[in-house]
Amino acid sequence: MPTVNYVRPDGSRLSFDVPSGTSVMRGAVDNNVTGIDAECGGCLSCATCHVYIDEAFAGRLAPPSADEEEMLAGVAAERRAGSRLSCQIQVSAALEGLVVRIPERQT
Amino acid sequence: MSGGLVIVGGSYAAAQIAASARQGGWQDPITILSEEADAPYQRPPLSKRYLTEDLAETTLALRSPAFYRDNAIALELGVRVASIDRSRKLAIAETGAIWPYERLALATGARPRELPVEGARLGGVVMLRTLADARSLKGSLATTQSVVVIGGGFIGLEAAASCASLGKRVTVVEAQPRLMGRALLPGMAQWFADLHRRNGVRLALGATVKAIQGDQGKVKSVLLGSGEVLEADVVLVGIGVQPNEELARDAGLECADGIVVDRFARTSDPAIVAAGDCTRHPSPWADAPVRLESVQNAQDQARIAAATLTGKGLPYDAVPWFWSDQYDAKLQMAGLCAAQDEEVVRGSQEEGKFSVYYLRAGRLVAVHSINRPADHMLARKLIAARVEPDVERLADPGFDLKTLLPA
Numbered sequence: 001m002p003t004v005n006y007v008r009p010d011g012s013r014l015s016f017d018v019p020s021g022t023s024v025m026r027g028a029v030d031n032n033v034t035g036i037d038a039e040c041g042g043c044l045s046c047a048t049c050h051v052y053i054d055e056a057f058a059g060r061l062a063p064p065s066a067d068e069e070e071m072l073a074g075v076a077a078e079r080r081a082g083s084r085l086s087c088q089i090q091v092s093a094a095l096e097g098l099v100v101r102i103p104e105r106q107t
Numbered sequence: 108m109s110g111g112l113v114i115v116g117g118s119y120a121a122a123q124i125a126a127s128a129r130q131g132g133w134q135d136p137i138t139i140l141s142e143e144a145d146a147p148y149q150r151p152p153l154s155k156r157y158l159t160e161d162l163a164e165t166t167l168a169l170r171s172p173a174f175y176r177d178n179a180i181a182l183e184l185g186v187r188v189a190s191i192d193r194s195r196k197l198a199i200a201e202t203g204a205i206w207p208y209e210r211l212a213l214a215t216g217a218r219p220r221e222l223p224v225e226g227a228r229l230g231g232v233v234m235l236r237t238l239a240d241a242r243s244l245k246g247s248l249a250t251t252q253s254v255v256v257i258g259g260g261f262i263g264l265e266a267a268a269s270c271a272s273l274g275k276r277v278t279v280v281e282a283q284p285r286l287m288g289r290a291l292l293p294g295m296a297q298w299f300a301d302l303h304r305r306n307g308v309r310l311a312l313g314a315t316v317k318a319i320q321g322d323q324g325k326v327k328s329v330l331l332g333s334g335e336v337l338e339a340d341v342v343l344v345g346i347g348v349q350p351n352e353e354l355a356r357d358a359g360l361e362c363a364d365g366i367v368v369d370r371f372a373r374t375s376d377p378a379i380v381a382a383g384d385c386t387r388h389p390s391p392w393a394d395a396p397v398r399l400e401s402v403q404n405a406q407d408q409a410r411i412a413a414a415t416l417t418g419k420g421l422p423y424d425a426v427p428w429f430w431s432d433q434y435d436a437k438l439q440m441a442g443l444c445a446a447q448d449e450e451v452v453r454g455s456q457e458e459g460k461f462s463v464y465y466l467r468a469g470r471l472v473a474v475h476s477i478n479r480p481a482d483h484m485l486a487r488k489l490i491a492a493r494v495e496p497d498v499e500r501l502a503d504p505g506f507d508l509k510t511l512l513p514a
Contacts, residue, residue, distance in 0.1 A: 029171060030171045032173040039406055040151070041149040043156075045432075067478075070480035073485070
Protein backbone atom coordinates (compact mmCIF):
# COMPACT_ATOMS: atom_id res chain seq x y z
CA MET A 1 0.00 0.00 0.00
CA PRO A 2 1.48 3.37 -0.98
CA THR A 3 2.36 5.79 1.81
CA VAL A 4 0.93 9.30 1.68
CA ASN A 5 2.49 12.05 3.79
CA TYR A 6 0.20 14.83 4.95
CA VAL A 7 2.10 17.91 6.14
CA ARG A 8 0.07 20.18 8.41
CA PRO A 9 0.38 23.98 8.31
CA ASP A 10 2.57 23.86 11.44
CA GLY A 11 5.02 21.62 9.57
CA SER A 12 4.20 18.39 11.43
CA ARG A 13 3.88 15.35 9.22
CA LEU A 14 1.38 12.48 9.35
CA SER A 15 2.09 9.40 7.25
CA PHE A 16 -0.45 6.74 6.37
CA ASP A 17 -0.68 3.76 4.07
CA VAL A 18 -3.54 4.48 1.69
CA PRO A 19 -4.92 1.77 -0.61
CA SER A 20 -4.29 2.26 -4.33
CA GLY A 21 -7.35 3.64 -6.06
CA THR A 22 -8.38 5.62 -2.98
CA SER A 23 -8.30 9.39 -3.25
CA VAL A 24 -5.83 11.45 -1.25
CA MET A 25 -8.89 13.18 0.27
CA ARG A 26 -10.44 9.87 1.35
CA GLY A 27 -7.11 8.82 2.82
CA ALA A 28 -7.18 11.97 4.94
CA VAL A 29 -10.78 11.44 6.11
CA ASP A 30 -10.20 7.77 6.90
CA ASN A 31 -7.20 8.66 9.04
CA ASN A 32 -8.78 11.69 10.70
CA VAL A 33 -6.35 14.19 9.20
CA THR A 34 -7.82 17.57 10.10
CA GLY A 35 -7.58 20.47 7.69
CA ILE A 36 -8.98 18.59 4.68
CA ASP A 37 -12.68 19.30 5.10
CA ALA A 38 -14.08 17.61 1.99
CA GLU A 39 -17.56 19.04 2.54
CA CYS A 40 -19.07 17.72 -0.69
CA GLY A 41 -17.55 14.27 -0.34
CA GLY A 42 -15.50 14.44 -3.51
CA CYS A 43 -17.91 15.50 -6.26
CA LEU A 44 -16.11 18.73 -7.17
CA SER A 45 -18.65 21.04 -5.61
CA CYS A 46 -16.91 22.67 -2.66
CA ALA A 47 -13.11 23.10 -3.03
CA THR A 48 -12.55 22.32 0.67
CA CYS A 49 -10.03 19.49 0.15
CA HIS A 50 -7.38 21.82 -1.29
CA VAL A 51 -3.74 20.68 -0.88
CA TYR A 52 -0.33 21.71 -2.20
CA ILE A 53 1.40 18.86 -3.99
CA ASP A 54 5.11 18.62 -3.28
CA GLU A 55 7.13 19.69 -6.34
CA ALA A 56 8.86 16.32 -6.60
CA PHE A 57 5.52 14.67 -7.39
CA ALA A 58 3.97 17.34 -9.58
CA GLY A 59 5.12 15.71 -12.80
CA ARG A 60 3.68 12.31 -11.86
CA LEU A 61 0.08 13.50 -11.65
CA ALA A 62 -2.41 13.77 -14.46
CA PRO A 63 -3.26 17.45 -14.91
CA PRO A 64 -6.49 18.76 -13.34
CA SER A 65 -9.72 18.40 -15.31
CA ALA A 66 -11.42 21.54 -16.59
CA ASP A 67 -13.90 21.42 -13.69
CA GLU A 68 -11.16 21.00 -11.09
CA GLU A 69 -9.24 23.83 -12.71
CA GLU A 70 -12.30 26.07 -12.34
CA MET A 71 -12.91 25.07 -8.71
CA LEU A 72 -9.26 25.75 -7.89
CA ALA A 73 -9.88 29.36 -8.87
CA GLY A 74 -12.07 29.62 -5.78
CA VAL A 75 -10.02 27.96 -3.03
CA ALA A 76 -10.01 29.78 0.30
CA ALA A 77 -6.25 29.71 0.90
CA GLU A 78 -3.66 31.08 -1.52
CA ARG A 79 -3.56 29.20 -4.82
CA ARG A 80 -0.03 28.11 -5.74
CA ALA A 81 1.61 26.13 -8.52
CA GLY A 82 1.09 22.84 -6.65
CA SER A 83 -2.56 23.51 -5.74
CA ARG A 84 -4.89 20.56 -6.33
CA LEU A 85 -8.16 19.22 -4.96
CA SER A 86 -7.19 16.05 -3.13
CA CYS A 87 -10.47 14.30 -4.00
CA GLN A 88 -9.27 14.20 -7.60
CA ILE A 89 -5.95 12.48 -6.94
CA GLN A 90 -6.03 8.70 -6.80
CA VAL A 91 -3.28 7.02 -4.83
CA SER A 92 -1.18 4.55 -6.84
CA ALA A 93 2.16 2.76 -6.67
CA ALA A 94 3.61 5.49 -8.90
CA LEU A 95 2.84 8.01 -6.15
CA GLU A 96 4.59 6.07 -3.34
CA GLY A 97 5.73 8.56 -0.72
CA LEU A 98 3.51 11.37 -2.02
CA VAL A 99 3.85 14.55 0.03
CA VAL A 100 0.88 16.93 0.25
CA ARG A 101 0.82 20.12 2.28
CA ILE A 102 -2.42 21.20 3.94
CA PRO A 103 -3.28 24.91 3.58
CA GLU A 104 -4.09 27.19 6.51
CA ARG A 105 -7.78 27.18 5.75
CA GLN A 106 -10.42 25.58 3.55
CA THR A 107 -13.35 27.97 4.06
CA MET B 108 -20.61 13.89 37.18
CA SER B 109 -21.17 16.36 34.39
CA GLY B 110 -23.16 15.00 31.47
CA GLY B 111 -21.16 17.15 29.08
CA LEU B 112 -22.45 17.84 25.60
CA VAL B 113 -25.19 15.56 24.30
CA ILE B 114 -25.99 15.81 20.58
CA VAL B 115 -29.25 14.37 19.27
CA GLY B 116 -28.98 13.43 15.59
CA GLY B 117 -26.65 11.44 13.42
CA SER B 118 -25.72 13.25 10.25
CA TYR B 119 -23.67 16.21 9.02
CA ALA B 120 -24.68 18.70 11.71
CA ALA B 121 -24.27 16.23 14.57
CA ALA B 122 -20.78 15.18 13.48
CA GLN B 123 -19.72 18.77 12.80
CA ILE B 124 -20.96 20.10 16.15
CA ALA B 125 -18.91 17.38 17.86
CA ALA B 126 -15.82 18.08 15.75
CA SER B 127 -15.98 21.86 16.10
CA ALA B 128 -16.77 21.74 19.82
CA ARG B 129 -13.66 19.65 20.44
CA GLN B 130 -11.59 21.86 18.18
CA GLY B 131 -12.94 24.89 20.02
CA GLY B 132 -11.77 23.57 23.37
CA TRP B 133 -14.80 21.73 24.77
CA GLN B 134 -13.21 19.52 27.46
CA ASP B 135 -16.18 17.62 28.90
CA PRO B 136 -17.65 14.41 27.47
CA ILE B 137 -19.38 14.53 24.07
CA THR B 138 -22.06 11.98 23.22
CA ILE B 139 -23.89 11.67 19.90
CA LEU B 140 -27.26 9.91 20.10
CA SER B 141 -28.36 8.78 16.64
CA GLU B 142 -31.44 6.75 15.87
CA GLU B 143 -29.83 5.35 12.73
CA ALA B 144 -27.93 2.07 12.69
CA ASP B 145 -25.15 3.58 10.54
CA ALA B 146 -22.50 6.02 11.72
CA PRO B 147 -22.84 9.46 10.07
CA TYR B 148 -22.47 9.13 6.30
CA GLN B 149 -22.73 11.26 3.18
CA ARG B 150 -26.29 11.62 1.95
CA PRO B 151 -25.88 13.34 -1.46
CA PRO B 152 -24.44 10.24 -3.24
CA LEU B 153 -27.46 8.15 -2.20
CA SER B 154 -29.56 9.47 -5.09
CA LYS B 155 -26.63 9.48 -7.51
CA ARG B 156 -23.42 7.42 -7.51
CA TYR B 157 -24.66 5.00 -4.86
CA LEU B 158 -27.46 3.95 -7.22
CA THR B 159 -25.48 3.87 -10.45
CA GLU B 160 -22.08 2.59 -9.34
CA ASP B 161 -20.75 -0.26 -7.30
CA LEU B 162 -19.81 1.99 -4.39
CA ALA B 163 -18.42 0.51 -1.18
CA GLU B 164 -20.48 1.82 1.72
CA THR B 165 -17.32 2.49 3.73
CA THR B 166 -16.47 5.28 1.27
CA LEU B 167 -19.63 7.08 2.36
CA ALA B 168 -18.51 7.50 5.99
CA LEU B 169 -18.44 11.17 6.95
CA ARG B 170 -15.80 10.55 9.58
CA SER B 171 -13.54 7.62 10.36
CA PRO B 172 -13.67 5.49 13.51
CA ALA B 173 -10.38 7.23 14.37
CA PHE B 174 -12.20 10.57 14.49
CA TYR B 175 -14.63 9.44 17.19
CA ARG B 176 -11.88 7.63 19.12
CA ASP B 177 -9.22 10.35 18.96
CA ASN B 178 -11.69 13.08 19.89
CA ALA B 179 -13.32 11.04 22.69
CA ILE B 180 -16.73 11.32 21.08
CA ALA B 181 -19.13 8.59 22.18
CA LEU B 182 -21.27 7.61 19.20
CA GLU B 183 -24.41 5.81 20.36
CA LEU B 184 -26.27 4.35 17.39
CA GLY B 185 -29.83 3.05 17.34
CA VAL B 186 -30.90 5.41 20.13
CA ARG B 187 -34.20 7.17 19.60
CA VAL B 188 -34.54 10.06 22.03
CA ALA B 189 -38.19 10.26 23.05
CA SER B 190 -38.17 13.29 25.31
CA ILE B 191 -36.11 16.01 26.91
CA ASP B 192 -36.51 16.95 30.56
CA ARG B 193 -35.21 20.52 30.51
CA SER B 194 -35.55 21.20 34.22
CA ARG B 195 -33.42 18.18 35.14
CA LYS B 196 -31.32 18.40 31.94
CA LEU B 197 -31.93 14.87 30.75
CA ALA B 198 -32.30 13.32 27.31
CA ILE B 199 -34.54 10.28 27.69
CA ALA B 200 -34.54 7.48 25.12
CA GLU B 201 -37.52 5.43 24.03
CA THR B 202 -36.02 2.52 25.96
CA GLY B 203 -35.98 4.58 29.16
CA ALA B 204 -32.21 5.04 29.06
CA ILE B 205 -31.21 8.47 30.36
CA TRP B 206 -28.40 10.83 29.30
CA PRO B 207 -27.81 13.80 31.60
CA TYR B 208 -26.49 16.86 29.79
CA GLU B 209 -24.82 20.10 30.62
CA ARG B 210 -25.50 21.45 27.12
CA LEU B 211 -27.75 19.83 24.52
CA ALA B 212 -27.48 20.16 20.73
CA LEU B 213 -30.40 19.24 18.51
CA ALA B 214 -29.43 18.11 15.02
CA THR B 215 -32.49 16.02 14.37
CA GLY B 216 -32.72 16.75 10.66
CA ALA B 217 -35.83 16.27 8.57
CA ARG B 218 -37.83 13.37 7.24
CA PRO B 219 -39.53 12.83 3.89
CA ARG B 220 -43.17 13.82 3.68
CA GLU B 221 -45.49 10.91 3.16
CA LEU B 222 -47.82 10.97 0.19
CA PRO B 223 -51.35 11.07 1.59
CA VAL B 224 -52.94 8.72 -0.94
CA GLU B 225 -54.20 5.17 -0.96
CA GLY B 226 -51.46 2.64 -1.65
CA ALA B 227 -48.58 4.76 -0.32
CA ARG B 228 -47.49 1.89 1.93
CA LEU B 229 -47.38 -0.81 -0.78
CA GLY B 230 -44.19 -2.78 -1.31
CA GLY B 231 -42.02 -1.06 -3.91
CA VAL B 232 -43.09 2.42 -2.81
CA VAL B 233 -39.98 3.98 -1.36
CA MET B 234 -38.66 7.25 -0.01
CA LEU B 235 -35.03 8.27 -0.06
CA ARG B 236 -33.40 9.86 2.95
CA THR B 237 -31.25 7.31 4.71
CA LEU B 238 -28.62 4.79 3.71
CA ALA B 239 -31.14 2.09 4.67
CA ASP B 240 -33.62 3.66 2.20
CA ALA B 241 -30.97 3.73 -0.52
CA ARG B 242 -30.04 0.08 0.05
CA SER B 243 -33.65 -0.90 -0.31
CA LEU B 244 -34.13 1.21 -3.46
CA LYS B 245 -30.95 -0.10 -5.02
CA GLY B 246 -32.05 -3.65 -4.26
CA SER B 247 -35.41 -3.20 -5.96
CA LEU B 248 -33.93 -1.43 -8.98
CA ALA B 249 -32.00 -4.57 -9.88
CA THR B 250 -35.19 -6.26 -11.06
CA THR B 251 -37.07 -3.17 -12.20
CA GLN B 252 -38.16 -1.93 -15.62
CA SER B 253 -40.45 0.98 -14.83
CA VAL B 254 -39.88 3.67 -12.23
CA VAL B 255 -42.36 6.39 -11.37
CA VAL B 256 -40.92 9.29 -9.40
CA ILE B 257 -43.49 11.36 -7.56
CA GLY B 258 -42.11 14.83 -6.99
CA GLY B 259 -39.91 16.87 -9.32
CA GLY B 260 -37.54 18.26 -6.69
CA PHE B 261 -33.83 17.59 -6.25
CA ILE B 262 -34.08 14.10 -4.76
CA GLY B 263 -36.67 12.93 -7.27
CA LEU B 264 -34.83 14.33 -10.27
CA GLU B 265 -31.41 13.07 -9.20
CA ALA B 266 -32.90 9.62 -8.69
CA ALA B 267 -34.74 9.91 -12.04
CA ALA B 268 -31.45 10.75 -13.76
CA SER B 269 -29.74 7.80 -12.06
CA CYS B 270 -32.56 5.41 -13.03
CA ALA B 271 -32.60 6.67 -16.61
CA SER B 272 -28.85 6.16 -16.90
CA LEU B 273 -29.39 2.58 -15.66
CA GLY B 274 -31.74 2.08 -18.60
CA LYS B 275 -35.02 2.17 -16.66
CA ARG B 276 -38.21 3.61 -18.08
CA VAL B 277 -38.78 6.68 -15.92
CA THR B 278 -41.72 9.03 -15.46
CA VAL B 279 -41.61 12.01 -13.12
CA VAL B 280 -44.95 13.22 -11.79
CA GLU B 281 -44.93 16.78 -10.48
CA ALA B 282 -47.96 18.66 -9.14
CA GLN B 283 -46.57 22.09 -10.08
CA PRO B 284 -46.32 23.24 -13.70
CA ARG B 285 -42.49 23.21 -13.49
CA LEU B 286 -39.65 21.28 -11.91
CA MET B 287 -37.78 22.26 -8.73
CA GLY B 288 -40.29 25.04 -8.12
CA ARG B 289 -38.97 25.92 -4.67
CA ALA B 290 -35.32 26.29 -5.66
CA LEU B 291 -35.21 27.30 -9.32
CA LEU B 292 -36.80 30.08 -11.30
CA PRO B 293 -38.67 29.23 -14.53
CA GLY B 294 -35.83 29.61 -17.06
CA MET B 295 -33.50 27.23 -15.25
CA ALA B 296 -36.35 24.82 -14.48
CA GLN B 297 -37.18 24.68 -18.20
CA TRP B 298 -33.56 23.90 -19.04
CA PHE B 299 -33.69 20.93 -16.65
CA ALA B 300 -37.02 19.76 -18.05
CA ASP B 301 -35.43 19.69 -21.53
CA LEU B 302 -32.40 17.85 -20.14
CA HIS B 303 -34.53 15.11 -18.61
CA ARG B 304 -36.63 14.74 -21.74
CA ARG B 305 -33.49 14.47 -23.88
CA ASN B 306 -32.43 11.62 -21.62
CA GLY B 307 -35.67 9.77 -22.20
CA VAL B 308 -37.48 10.69 -18.99
CA ARG B 309 -41.16 11.44 -19.33
CA LEU B 310 -42.35 14.44 -17.34
CA ALA B 311 -45.96 14.68 -16.19
CA LEU B 312 -46.13 18.30 -15.01
CA GLY B 313 -49.14 19.80 -13.28
CA ALA B 314 -50.26 16.24 -12.59
CA THR B 315 -51.68 14.91 -9.34
CA VAL B 316 -51.58 11.38 -7.97
CA LYS B 317 -54.95 9.90 -7.08
CA ALA B 318 -53.77 6.51 -5.84
CA ILE B 319 -50.98 3.99 -5.98
CA GLN B 320 -52.33 0.64 -7.07
CA GLY B 321 -50.93 -2.77 -6.29
CA ASP B 322 -51.41 -6.47 -6.29
CA GLN B 323 -50.71 -8.75 -3.34
CA GLY B 324 -49.12 -5.92 -1.43
CA LYS B 325 -46.76 -4.97 -4.25
CA VAL B 326 -47.02 -1.79 -6.35
CA LYS B 327 -48.21 -2.16 -9.95
CA SER B 328 -49.16 1.31 -11.13
CA VAL B 329 -49.83 4.93 -10.30
CA LEU B 330 -53.25 6.41 -11.01
CA LEU B 331 -53.11 10.09 -11.91
CA GLY B 332 -55.86 12.63 -11.30
CA SER B 333 -56.38 12.76 -15.07
CA GLY B 334 -57.32 9.09 -15.02
CA GLU B 335 -54.10 8.02 -16.71
CA VAL B 336 -52.43 4.89 -15.30
CA LEU B 337 -48.62 4.69 -15.19
CA GLU B 338 -47.13 1.23 -14.85
CA ALA B 339 -44.57 1.02 -12.08
CA ASP B 340 -42.31 -1.62 -10.56
CA VAL B 341 -40.90 0.96 -8.19
CA VAL B 342 -42.41 4.26 -7.03
CA LEU B 343 -40.08 6.80 -5.46
CA VAL B 344 -41.85 9.46 -3.44
CA GLY B 345 -39.80 12.67 -3.13
CA ILE B 346 -42.26 15.41 -2.27
CA GLY B 347 -40.17 17.33 0.21
CA VAL B 348 -39.31 16.98 3.85
CA GLN B 349 -40.58 18.15 7.19
CA PRO B 350 -38.30 19.12 10.06
CA ASN B 351 -37.95 16.76 12.99
CA GLU B 352 -39.05 19.33 15.55
CA GLU B 353 -41.41 17.26 17.72
CA LEU B 354 -38.78 16.49 20.35
CA ALA B 355 -38.08 20.22 20.73
CA ARG B 356 -41.74 21.24 20.61
CA ASP B 357 -42.78 18.68 23.22
CA ALA B 358 -40.04 20.05 25.46
CA GLY B 359 -41.56 23.52 25.12
CA LEU B 360 -38.95 25.01 22.78
CA GLU B 361 -40.20 27.52 20.24
CA CYS B 362 -40.87 25.92 16.84
CA ALA B 363 -42.32 27.33 13.62
CA ASP B 364 -41.93 24.74 10.87
CA GLY B 365 -38.45 24.16 12.28
CA ILE B 366 -36.82 24.63 15.65
CA VAL B 367 -36.48 28.38 16.04
CA VAL B 368 -32.90 29.50 16.68
CA ASP B 369 -31.17 32.88 16.63
CA ARG B 370 -28.07 33.88 14.64
CA PHE B 371 -25.95 32.03 17.19
CA ALA B 372 -27.89 28.75 16.78
CA ARG B 373 -29.42 29.19 20.25
CA THR B 374 -32.91 27.86 20.90
CA SER B 375 -35.27 29.48 23.38
CA ASP B 376 -33.46 27.48 26.14
CA PRO B 377 -29.94 28.84 26.83
CA ALA B 378 -28.67 25.30 27.48
CA ILE B 379 -29.79 24.06 24.07
CA VAL B 380 -28.49 24.83 20.56
CA ALA B 381 -29.75 23.43 17.27
CA ALA B 382 -28.34 23.18 13.75
CA GLY B 383 -29.06 21.82 10.30
CA ASP B 384 -32.22 20.90 8.42
CA CYS B 385 -34.30 20.98 11.63
CA THR B 386 -33.84 24.71 12.32
CA ARG B 387 -35.53 27.91 11.28
CA HIS B 388 -33.04 30.71 11.54
CA PRO B 389 -32.53 34.35 10.64
CA SER B 390 -30.26 34.92 7.65
CA PRO B 391 -28.71 38.11 6.30
CA TRP B 392 -29.58 36.68 2.87
CA ALA B 393 -33.33 36.45 3.42
CA ASP B 394 -36.07 38.83 4.58
CA ALA B 395 -37.62 36.31 6.97
CA PRO B 396 -36.18 33.39 8.94
CA VAL B 397 -35.42 30.43 6.69
CA ARG B 398 -35.21 26.67 6.92
CA LEU B 399 -32.49 25.35 4.61
CA GLU B 400 -32.03 21.73 3.62
CA SER B 401 -28.41 21.42 2.60
CA VAL B 402 -25.01 20.05 3.50
CA GLN B 403 -23.62 23.59 3.61
CA ASN B 404 -26.23 24.77 6.09
CA ALA B 405 -25.81 21.69 8.28
CA GLN B 406 -22.05 22.12 8.50
CA ASP B 407 -21.80 25.90 8.71
CA GLN B 408 -24.60 26.25 11.25
CA ALA B 409 -23.08 23.38 13.25
CA ARG B 410 -19.83 25.36 13.46
CA ILE B 411 -21.83 28.34 14.77
CA ALA B 412 -23.58 26.12 17.34
CA ALA B 413 -20.20 24.78 18.48
CA ALA B 414 -18.82 28.32 18.72
CA THR B 415 -21.74 29.22 20.98
CA LEU B 416 -21.11 26.14 23.12
CA THR B 417 -17.46 27.06 23.54
CA GLY B 418 -18.21 30.70 24.31
CA LYS B 419 -17.07 32.25 21.02
CA GLY B 420 -20.37 33.75 19.87
CA LEU B 421 -19.99 33.90 16.08
CA PRO B 422 -23.07 34.97 14.10
CA TYR B 423 -24.22 32.73 11.24
CA ASP B 424 -23.87 34.77 8.07
CA ALA B 425 -22.43 32.34 5.49
CA VAL B 426 -23.88 32.68 1.98
CA PRO B 427 -26.07 29.59 1.40
CA TRP B 428 -24.92 27.27 -1.36
CA PHE B 429 -26.24 24.04 -2.80
CA TRP B 430 -25.46 21.62 -5.56
CA SER B 431 -27.20 18.96 -7.59
CA ASP B 432 -25.69 16.63 -10.20
CA GLN B 433 -28.05 15.29 -12.85
CA TYR B 434 -26.59 13.42 -15.85
CA ASP B 435 -23.58 15.48 -16.88
CA ALA B 436 -25.07 18.71 -15.58
CA LYS B 437 -23.44 20.11 -12.48
CA LEU B 438 -25.86 22.60 -10.97
CA GLN B 439 -24.33 24.86 -8.34
CA MET B 440 -26.36 27.50 -6.55
CA ALA B 441 -25.15 30.37 -4.42
CA GLY B 442 -27.43 32.72 -2.51
CA LEU B 443 -31.23 32.76 -2.33
CA CYS B 444 -33.46 34.06 -5.12
CA ALA B 445 -37.12 34.92 -5.52
CA ALA B 446 -39.57 35.09 -8.39
CA GLN B 447 -39.36 38.86 -8.89
CA ASP B 448 -35.57 38.98 -9.28
CA GLU B 449 -34.01 40.33 -12.46
CA GLU B 450 -32.04 37.75 -14.48
CA VAL B 451 -28.83 38.04 -16.48
CA VAL B 452 -27.39 35.00 -18.29
CA ARG B 453 -23.69 34.48 -18.98
CA GLY B 454 -22.43 31.58 -21.08
CA SER B 455 -24.25 29.25 -23.46
CA GLN B 456 -27.48 27.47 -22.60
CA GLU B 457 -27.21 25.45 -25.83
CA GLU B 458 -23.81 24.08 -24.81
CA GLY B 459 -24.97 23.49 -21.25
CA LYS B 460 -22.38 25.81 -19.74
CA PHE B 461 -23.94 28.94 -18.32
CA SER B 462 -24.80 30.88 -15.20
CA VAL B 463 -27.87 32.91 -14.34
CA TYR B 464 -27.27 35.96 -12.16
CA TYR B 465 -30.22 37.15 -10.09
CA LEU B 466 -30.47 40.75 -8.92
CA ARG B 467 -32.86 42.36 -6.48
CA ALA B 468 -33.01 46.14 -6.27
CA GLY B 469 -29.70 46.21 -8.12
CA ARG B 470 -27.88 43.86 -5.75
CA LEU B 471 -26.62 40.42 -6.76
CA VAL B 472 -28.54 37.95 -4.55
CA ALA B 473 -28.08 34.57 -6.21
CA VAL B 474 -26.25 32.79 -9.01
CA HIS B 475 -27.25 29.43 -10.48
CA SER B 476 -24.57 27.81 -12.60
CA ILE B 477 -24.58 24.83 -14.91
CA ASN B 478 -21.12 23.36 -15.55
CA ARG B 479 -19.45 26.68 -14.69
CA PRO B 480 -17.74 25.93 -11.35
CA ALA B 481 -15.55 29.04 -11.51
CA ASP B 482 -18.66 31.22 -11.80
CA HIS B 483 -20.06 29.51 -8.73
CA MET B 484 -16.97 29.93 -6.60
CA LEU B 485 -16.72 33.60 -7.54
CA ALA B 486 -20.47 34.05 -7.03
CA ARG B 487 -20.20 33.13 -3.36
CA LYS B 488 -17.69 35.93 -2.89
CA LEU B 489 -19.65 38.44 -4.98
CA ILE B 490 -22.86 37.78 -3.05
CA ALA B 491 -21.06 37.99 0.28
CA ALA B 492 -19.61 41.35 -0.83
CA ARG B 493 -23.14 42.56 -1.71
CA VAL B 494 -22.02 43.83 -5.11
CA GLU B 495 -24.37 45.91 -7.22
CA PRO B 496 -23.21 45.23 -10.78
CA ASP B 497 -24.31 47.24 -13.78
CA VAL B 498 -26.68 44.95 -15.71
CA GLU B 499 -25.19 45.71 -19.12
CA ARG B 500 -21.67 44.97 -17.99
CA LEU B 501 -22.85 41.82 -16.25
CA ALA B 502 -24.34 40.64 -19.55
CA ASP B 503 -21.08 41.33 -21.39
CA PRO B 504 -19.11 38.06 -21.63
CA GLY B 505 -15.87 40.04 -21.90
CA PHE B 506 -16.41 41.71 -18.52
CA ASP B 507 -14.33 40.13 -15.73
CA LEU B 508 -16.61 39.79 -12.71
CA LYS B 509 -13.61 39.54 -10.39
CA THR B 510 -13.18 43.30 -10.82
CA LEU B 511 -16.44 43.74 -8.88
CA LEU B 512 -14.84 42.42 -5.71
CA PRO B 513 -13.66 45.02 -3.25
CA ALA B 514 -9.88 45.31 -3.36
